[in-house]
Amino acid sequence: MKIITKVAVPILLSIFAVSAMAETAEQKGLRIAKEADAYDRGFGDSTADMIMTLKNRAGQTSTRKIRSKILEGIGDGDKSLSLFDTPADVKGTAMLTFSHGLKPDDQWLYLPALKRVKRINSRNKSGPFMGSEFAFEDLGSQEVEKYHYKYLREEACGKGWKCYVTERTPAYKYSGYSKQIGWIDTKEYRLVKVEFYDRKGTKMKTLTSSGYQQYLGKYWRPSVMSMQNHLTGKSTVLRWSNYKFKTGLSKRDFSKNALAR
Amino acid sequence: MTVHNKKLVLSASLLLSTTLQAGDFSGNISLEGRYFLDDAAYIGQKTGGLSLSLQPEYKHRWDNDHNTVSFIPFYRWDEKDPKRTHADIRQLDLTMAKGDWEFQAGISKIFWGVTESQHLVDIINQTDAVEGADGEDKLGQPLFRVSHLHDGGALSFYLLPYFRERTFAGIKGRFRGGFPVDTKNISYESSKKEKHIDYAVRLNHTFDEIDVGLSYFDGTSRVPQFIPDLTKRVLKQHYPLLKQTGLDLQYTGEAWLWKLEAVNRETKKENYTAAVGGFEYTLPGIGKSGADLGLLAEYHHDSRGEVSNAAFQNDLFLGARFSLNDVDATQILAGTFVDLDNQSKVFRVEGSRRIAKDLKLNVEAQTFSDIDSNDPLSNVKKDGFIQIELQKYF
Numbered sequence: 001m002k003i004i005t006k007v008a009v010p011i012l013l014s015i016f017a018v019s020a021m022a023e024t025a026e027q028k029g030l031r032i033a034k035e036a037d038a039y040d041r042g043f044g045d046s047t048a049d050m051i052m053t054l055k056n057r058a059g060q061t062s063t064r065k066i067r068s069k070i071l072e073g074i075g076d077g078d079k080s081l082s083l084f085d086t087p088a089d090v091k092g093t094a095m096l097t098f099s100h101g102l103k104p105d106d107q108w109l110y111l112p113a114l115k116r117v118k119r120i121n122s123r124n125k126s127g128p129f130m131g132s133e134f135a136f137e138d139l140g141s142q143e144v145e146k147y148h149y150k151y152l153r154e155e156a157c158g159k160g161w162k163c164y165v166t167e168r169t170p171a172y173k174y175s176g177y178s179k180q181i182g183w184i185d186t187k188e189y190r191l192v193k194v195e196f197y198d199r200k201g202t203k204m205k206t207l208t209s210s211g212y213q214q215y216l217g218k219y220w221r222p223s224v225m226s227m228q229n230h231l232t233g234k235s236t237v238l239r240w241s242n243y244k245f246k247t248g249l250s251k252r253d254f255s256k257n258a259l260a261r
Numbered sequence: 262m263t264v265h266n267k268k269l270v271l272s273a274s275l276l277l278s279t280t281l282q283a284g285d286f287s288g289n290i291s292l293e294g295r296y297f298l299d300d301a302a303y304i305g306q307k308t309g310g311l312s313l314s315l316q317p318e319y320k321h322r323w324d325n326d327h328n329t330v331s332f333i334p335f336y337r338w339d340e341k342d343p344k345r346t347h348a349d350i351r352q353l354d355l356t357m358a359k360g361d362w363e364f365q366a367g368i369s370k371i372f373w374g375v376t377e378s379q380h381l382v383d384i385i386n387q388t389d390a391v392e393g394a395d396g397e398d399k400l401g402q403p404l405f406r407v408s409h410l411h412d413g414g415a416l417s418f419y420l421l422p423y424f425r426e427r428t429f430a431g432i433k434g435r436f437r438g439g440f441p442v443d444t445k446n447i448s449y450e451s452s453k454k455e456k457h458i459d460y461a462v463r464l465n466h467t468f469d470e471i472d473v474g475l476s477y478f479d480g481t482s483r484v485p486q487f488i489p490d491l492t493k494r495v496l497k498q499h500y501p502l503l504k505q506t507g508l509d510l511q512y513t514g515e516a517w518l519w520k521l522e523a524v525n526r527e528t529k530k531e532n533y534t535a536a537v538g539g540f541e542y543t544l545p546g547i548g549k550s551g552a553d554l555g556l557l558a559e560y561h562h563d564s565r566g567e568v569s570n571a572a573f574q575n576d577l578f579l580g581a582r583f584s585l586n587d588v589d590a591t592q593i594l595a596g597t598f599v600d601l602d603n604q605s606k607v608f609r610v611e612g613s614r615r616i617a618k619d620l621k622l623n624v625e626a627q628t629f630s631d632i633d634s635n636d637p638l639s640n641v642k643k644d645g646f647i648q649i650e651l652q653k654y655f
Contacts, residue, residue, distance in 0.1 A: 037322050054588055062588055062618070083326075088619045088654030091287055092320075104515050106467070114397060116372040123543045124586075127551040131588035135551070143334050173515060174545060208603070216493040247325065256465065257363055261322075261329050261356055 029149025036189035037144050043219050044247040045071045048243045050255045054132050057233035062087075066132055070141075071254050076100060078141040079254040081156030090130075110211075110259045117256050126176025133205060133227040133236040135176055136232060138196075146172055152181070153191045161185040161227050190220050198231075205229050216245050284321030284330070293650040302643035303439050305495070310340035311644065316351070327358040329505045331369075333401075335347050337392070343385040344431030344444070345391040350401045360474040362475040363408040363415075366403040371419070371475055373463060375520045376513040378559045378596065380580035382507035382522045384478050385461060386490075387425040394436060394627055394646070400425045414466030421459040424449075424481045436538070438640035440485070443495040449481065450501045450529065457481050471513060475548060476507040477631070487570075501528040519540065520559070535563040535571065555582040557596065567602055571649070572637045575601045603633035 052064040065085040070078055077099030084093040092112030099105045104122045125137040147168035157163035163183040178201050183193040190212050196205040211223030225238040273394040294311040298305035321330045338347035371385040385402055392398030408417040415523040429442035451457035457625055461479020498510040504527045512519040521538035539559030557580040561573035580596025580617025591614040598607040612624045627644035632638050
């Protein structure tokens with residue numbers, strides 16, 4: 001019996017070691033994405049205020065104020081509601097999004113002047129959100145199924161943090177990107193940086209997230225997200241404040257009726 | 262005044278003032294200039310001119326946006342047509358949501374429908390016809406609404422206790438026929454006249470890519486019948502009672518939107534169906550700018566045919582929507598209506614762009630071509646125009 005154990009244990013261990021080594025870069029990339037997703041699970045719902053500052057090459061700025069509400073999806077993607085406070089001419093406009101994995105997101109827009117709720121299509125995912133450097137696809141819920149992953153390396157990424165560097169390619173149609181390279185910290189799965197490559201493979205934009213704060217002792221959220229466009233010299237900065245979690249929002253607060261309130 | 266009453270007044274005013282403080286004031290003031298391409302068709306009509314409108318807005322939300330109070334008064338002054346100078350309460354209402362229920366009471370606007378070139382199903386509000394040539398502007402409607410929300414949709418009941426008469430251009434105004442509409446001596450089928458209580462029901466539901474709405478309305482028609490008074494040289498309005506059953510349907514693909522609106526309308530005099538359906542196809546980002554182009558086509562049918570006072574009975578709408586998706590939110594929508602029976606054509610262009618902080622420029626133009634003398638549009642065929650509007654938001 002002892003002999004068997006002595007022999008079997010090392011064999012079993014070596015099998016595990018081999019299978020761990022056999023994890024491909026793709027499998028490891030996917031595993032990290034799933035772990036990051038699982039790490040953020042259970043937040044229920046959250047609300048936050050956002051100020052978006054657009055800056056052109058000449059340094060001129062314009063701002064947009066948006067309030068956002070998110071309901072965590074169980075078995076499906078998250079639901080989100082964005083309410084626009086400025087520019088003044090779009091005040092009262094609201095957008096409701098039901099994100100899914102590979103299936104296109106469902107999206108409704110509320111136009112306050114007409115009191116009209118309009119279901120909109122999602123073809124122009126690569127189009128700029130309100131004239132900013134953020135495309136619609138950058139701001140949508142980042143469901144795991146939306147990308148194919150490939151682990152690249154592990155490296156230091158500032159503040160004494162270590163990051164997994166992963167390449168992800170959009171698995172959905174009509175993306176404006178050929179690939180994205182993301183830096184996620186190995187300890188708390190905070191997304192530190194993303195580089196976006198256009199369809200021709202040229203590095204197009206870099207998103208840097210900073211000022212991470214932890215809420216409810218678990219959920220990390222950035223206070224600043226800065227998107228720099230390398231091709232146009234334009235940039236957009238999102239400043240998040242007033243994060244609240246588990247505010248008691250229900251699926252009824254993410255309905256066409258709620259959109260029009 | 263007793264002490265008790267004083268306390269009541271004090272606490273009521275305190276409540277009101279805290280409510281007002283907590284709320285949000287905004288609005289816009291607009292200056293509009295209109296130029297008509299042709300000389301007026303009828304005696305008394307003026308050429309283009311200036312117009313000024315003011316629309317302040319007050320909104321207060323509380324309890325996670327479950328409850329809202331809104332107040333939106335509206336006033337327009339028009340240089341040329343006194344009938345276009347008018348005031349309205351666009352909104353003054355309270356909405357409360359609790360669990361699966363939503364309640365609304367007051368004056369408001371309700372929009373139903375999906376198509377772009379005509380709104381058939383939409384019926385709750387009266388059209389403020391002096392406001393714009395496209396009929397999109399509506400008068401505030403007194404209403405009570407109860408909605409029951411379910412997964413994917415809602416069932417709503419509406420009680421409409423008071424009727425609003427349509428606004429019409431006066432003798433000096435454009436967009437009218439040879440006889441102006443008499444807005445004083447109005448007749449109704451209902452003996453209760455404008456106090457007839459209308460009601461409506463609507464069910465809307467989303468099945469994945471399909472959004473469907475079923476509606477029923479029983480009350481006073483928002484569209485009057487016209488009876489010419491040859492001695493006074495005016496058109497008299499008669500508002501019949503109407504039962505309208507409506508269907509609106511939209512399929513949303515990634516690039517394609519397919520839309521349909523259909524109604525059956527039953528009055529004492531007639532029973533007919535009308536429908537409008539078509540698509541909007543979005544072309545992806547053009548160049549590096551991220552601009553997109555939407556192509557629209559919608560077909561209009563009305564079972565009453567050419568004899569009716571419906572302008573769109575066998576007509577095709579073709580249009581293009583160009584969105585620059587830029588910082589200034591530049592957008593252009595251009596389209597044409599073609600009557601497939603008599604080749605009458607209407608061309609429309611609408612454009613808008615933010616030109617400074619809180620300042621928006623809106624441009625609108627409409628022309629008519631080959632209008633058949635039997636087509637209802639022949640009344641207004643000399644009213645092609647270009648309009649420029651500056652909107653300042655506060």
